Amino acid sequence: MATPRDWATGYLEQGREDLAALRRLDASTPSTAAMLLQMVFEKLAKSAMLKLGSPLPAVQRSHHVASRLVAVFASNPILLEALDEEDGESWAEVLPLVLELEAAHPAPPVDPVNPKKRLPRPAGTPVLEYPWEDAKTGDIRWPARDLPIAQRFADPAGVELARLVKFAMSLSRKHASLFP
Amino acid sequence: MTENRKSLEEVARLLADSHRKANPNTVGVWLAPDSDGREIRLVEVSQTAPYTGEVLPVRFPPKGDIVFPTVVVLLNRRELAEVDAGELPLPDGWAPRESWRAL
Numbered sequence: 001m002a003t004p005r006d007w008a009t010g011y012l013e014q015g016r017e018d019l020a021a022l023r024r025l026d027a028s029t030p031s032t033a034a035m036l037l038q039m040v041f042e043k044l045a046k047s048a049m050l051k052l053g054s055p056l057p058a059v060q061r062s063h064h065v066a067s068r069l070v071a072v073f074a075s076n077p078i079l080l081e082a083l084d085e086e087d088g089e090s091w092a093e094v095l096p097l098v099l100e101l102e103a104a105h106p107a108p109p110v111d112p113v114n115p116k117k118r119l120p121r122p123a124g125t126p127v128l129e130y131p132w133e134d135a136k137t138g139d140i141r142w143p144a145r146d147l148p149i150a151q152r153f154a155d156p157a158g159v160e161l162a163r164l165v166k167f168a169m170s171l172s173r174k175h176a177s178l179f180p
Numbered sequence: 181m182t183e184n185r186k187s188l189e190e191v192a193r194l195l196a197d198s199h200r201k202a203n204p205n206t207v208g209v210w211l212a213p214d215s216d217g218r219e220i221r222l223v224e225v226s227q228t229a230p231y232t233g234e235v236l237p238v239r240f241p242p243k244g245d246i247v248f249p250t251v252v253v254l255l256n257r258r259e260l261a262e263v264d265a266g267e268l269p270l271p272d273g274w275a276p277r278e279s280w281r282a283l
Contacts, residue, residue, distance in 0.1 A: 023236060026238065027240040027241065028239070028240075028241045093205075093228055154241075155240075156195060156240035156246045156252075157194075157195060157202075157246065158198075158202060159199050159202045159203045159224075159252075159254075160202075161238055162224075162252050162254040163203070163226075163254065165236060165238060166236070166254050167230055169230075169232040170230035170231065170232050173232055173233070
């Protein structure tokens with residue numbers, strides 16, 4: 001029977017596979033880059049949470065685990081120091097972007113009071129991967145054209161895509177030492 | 181041809197200014213020359229970029245006033261030192277550090 005640690009290995013390795021695909025993309029497909037980044041952070045976070053002892057069913061069910069990992073980092077200076085090595089503050093810089101990607105996952109968050117239910121998402125909320133209906137106009141919108149973070153990723157004057165990819169690479173590289 | 185190269189560098193300076201403004205922890209931006217003069221190749225070093233031991237080019241198609249394709253390589257200081265020491269390879273076809281121009 002597979003252990004949570006076995007699952008943690010699976011999530012980590014699949015997250016690294018997603019990251020490898022991301023390396024071959026560019027900003028000409030920004031919504032796909034955003035989707036892959038969300039997938040990378042979700043899987044790296046699931047692996048970490050399992051190593052830290054979170055129950056497997058809860059980790060498997062949720063697509064909103066990256067925010068829990070963020071909370072772990074925020075409350076653990078030793079982990080933060082190990083993550084940032086000599087430079088520091090890299091996590092603090094990209095934290096809002098990781099949370100923005102997570103919030104755009106198409107599945108609404110699990111209700112923390114009743115984990116078998118999901119919280120309602122306001123109509124017209126932009127999401128990764130699928131079209132949505134604009135709550136005011138009724139127009140159909142889709143991530144490649146309308147998702148705010150994807151639009152910013154496509155802008156060569158912006159720096160968010162390069163910084164997030166760099167951070168994902170760093171988290172993948174240090175994962176085993178941060179979460180043995 | 182000369183006019184084209186000048187335009188590329190002007191656009192590169194605009195991008196460098198935007199990136200510095202977006203990331204105040206940027207400590208250096210260089211233009212790595214493209215021998216064909218077709219794309220902007222920026223090497224940027226940030227105090228807060230994490231170490232990855234890799235050089236990953238992030239590519240952008242032209243958009244708006246940025247009329248050239250752009251490639252950005254984000255490094256931290258340790259990685260730049262490794263590039264200088266020849267320990268970390270640049271993307272294929274990229275000119276060596278000696279020919280970079282600070283922006």
